Amino acid sequence: MRVFVLLMCACACQGREFADKMDRYLIACHTTDFTCFKRQYTALRDNVILGNVKLAIDNFEPFSVQYGSDCVSIEGWTESELIGIGMDSSSKELIMALELPVYIKQVKNDTNCAKPEQEFTNIDQYSHNGTLMEFTGNATVTVTFPFTLLKKKGDVYLILDEEEVDALMDIPVYVSEGGIEGAEAAELNQASDWAFNIVQHIEAARDFAVPFTGRLRTAFQRIPFRRLMLLYPEEDYSDLQFAFIEPNVLL
Template identity: 45%
Template structure:
């Protein structure tokens, strides 16, 4: 029995070391006073980890695509271009808050690629299909608050992120002031009204944002906190707190 236990521990240690070795190149460590560094850190994680990385076991983020009608679906995209607009770390209670800002692309697509999810609220009436397919780009702000615990493993501190709270604001501008006798402005108005109506049928927090934000929880389970946050000599992880923001909204805890 003792021999088997030693083998299991050895395999676990090797697997963890391989994980760290593979992901180490994507991590930027930041001091608690450097917001620009945190923005670079997020971008590196977004591009190399949070959108998926098969080499380290992070699943690929799938765009949310839901059924619309007439053989079409609606696809929501934009997280692949998201930027860190705010970060806040609190020690009492322990919470990590991130604010992301991104272009929200709402696009009607043919349903030939994959089976589309059913919307939360079914569409009662779908206008006859027109060409080209409808599309609109607005903006979105996503506030993510992770309660966390600090865990010590083999002398290193890890941040264990718990289930996140999400605030998702979809900004689709009201273009009713556009001149409808202008072909371009009339088309933009039509698309914006369509986009606004479409997003009323889905829970963007659960289906658009959550599959992406959970990726960070998976990542933080495997890497010690010092790989993300560097301390000054007078700082300790257990009472660390800082806050930076460029966001236009305040998130709810």
């Protein structure tokens, strides 16, 4: 019994220590301040979600997939931005919309790449004079977290259930206009075709987005809700309803 009590005390102390260390990275926002929510997301992204030695959080590893004898990595989360957020206590859903550049790069000698469920096709077609292929596109990721509220030791926690993710990857196609002509346009289009072929062979939501959004879900669950959401006198955590979206953004 004494050992059990000591273990419980040690766990409680570690939990408080983690909360104290994380507190310095948190920004709390009123439900009417979208600009604040954008800063809140950026702070969480840079100091928690992508890894933090002081919090014993491993660095986030970009998704990579085997491509012939090489790998292809898909990155961009370090530059992701919050473009929409909404919360509805009646449906018990937290919705976040994120926008980011997508860097698709061929990598040699990477031992951490996953095997694709479906083998890549036409690999020889996309060879580029021995040069490693790369391309930059864009992605919009919409995440819906079902949630419940948990009261624990005087604090309310936002417990997020497994998320639903919709990931849309935009791979532009270049044509011979706007100053891009001839060989340059052909080269850009070859890279665009290659990137499109890569995207067609992965599950964007599951492979690229969920490893990141899953970390976001875990972080929220460990933070007292008051450290993220400031209430007006007429508001209560059990009855919040708000929504914001960047102008000219179509989801």
